[in-house]
Amino acid sequence: RRRARVARLCRSALAWTLRLLRGRVCAKSTHAFVFSRCTHGNAGSVLETFDIYAETHGSAAVGPQIGQALDEVVRRVRPLRVLELGMHCGYSSVLLLRLLPPDGRLLTVEQDPAVAGLGEEIILVAGFKHTQFQVLTGSSGETIPTLGTFLEPAPGTSGTFNLVLMDHDPQQYLVDLLALENQGLLCPSGCSVVLIIRNRRDKCLEELKELIRARPDCYSIKSQVGGMVELFFQKSSSQ
Numbered sequence: 001r002r003r004a005r006v007a008r009l010c011r012s013a014l015a016w017t018l019r020l021l022r023g024r025v026c027a028k029s030t031h032a033f034v035f036s037r038c039t040h041g042n043a044g045s046v047l048e049t050f051d052i053y054a055e056t057h058g059s060a061a062v063g064p065q066i067g068q069a070l071d072e073v074v075r076r077v078r079p080l081r082v083l084e085l086g087m088h089c090g091y092s093s094v095l096l097l098r099l100l101p102p103d104g105r106l107l108t109v110e111q112d113p114a115v116a117g118l119g120e121e122i123i124l125v126a127g128f129k130h131t132q133f134q135v136l137t138g139s140s141g142e143t144i145p146t147l148g149t150f151l152e153p154a155p156g157t158s159g160t161f162n163l164v165l166m167d168h169d170p171q172q173y174l175v176d177l178l179a180l181e182n183q184g185l186l187c188p189s190g191c192s193v194v195l196i197i198r199n200r201r202d203k204c205l206e207e208l209k210e211l212i213r214a215r216p217d218c219y220s221i222k223s224q225v226g227g228m229v230e231l232f233f234q235k236s237s238s239q
């Protein structure tokens with residue numbers, strides 16, 4: 001048993017050293033690894049292959065821990081229309097898509113066109129079809145004003161999102177949240193906005209807490225797990 005523990009420690013030390021040496025996130029190398037090693041058509045295998053890659057390489061993906069917390073949110077909210085800001089190679093897109101119902105749809109935004117192409121290919125490799133998702137290339141600031149034209153209304157959602165995942169640029173979270181609200185894109189009867197905050201010292205969380213303090217009738221914190229904060233937006237009909 002002691003030998004097994006030592007072997008495990010050595011393996012994690014090696015993985016940690018490799019991650020340190022290969023620290024820089026590279027979308028092309030992530031894509032090549034996942035594309036060549038996963039079982040095509042199997043979303044679970046795509047996510048597992050991303051996780052194996054992240055053991056020894058720099059990775060931008062949300063990963064299994066935040067992934068589990070995100071799964072819980074999606075299972076509880078059961079959204080039909082989901083917006084993702086910050087797709088990168090598609091880890092969180094695949095994670096979200098595998099829990100959507102057959103009539104669910106994901107719009108995902110990525111500002112880097114080359115990365116957007118790689119991420120789109122991974123979503124297709126995971127077995128999802130263009131009827132289930134659409135990749136929009138552009139910054140969140142440019143794309144949010146156009147989102148209404150891409151959003152097919154689902155019953156009960158009146159052309160709005162029930163779930164938004166922000167994993168793009170924490171400095172943009174507050175601005176983009178307010179832009180989404182101003183464009184009438186957040187479902188007034190309830191929309192969960194999940195924010196990935198990798199750096200605890202990031203001041204975006206303080207800014208968001210100020211918004212909640214100023215407008216407790218519309219915004220609240222629903223859950224907070226590690227690097228993930230779930231805000232809840234709701235607007236009463238009189239507002």
Ligand SMILES: C[S@@+](CC[C@H](N)C(=O)[O-])C[C@H]1O[C@@H](n2cnc3c(N)ncnc32)[C@H](O)[C@@H]1O
Pocket residue numbers: 060061062063085086087088089090091092093109110111112115138139140141167168169172
């Ligand atoms: C941390 S990665 C996203 C990881 C992804 N959610 C996953 O789990 O694989 C952030 C991505 O957001 C993109 N990005 C950064 N700022 C953006 C913005 N303002 N609008 C759209 N995409 C942005 C970056 O190019 C990068 O690909």
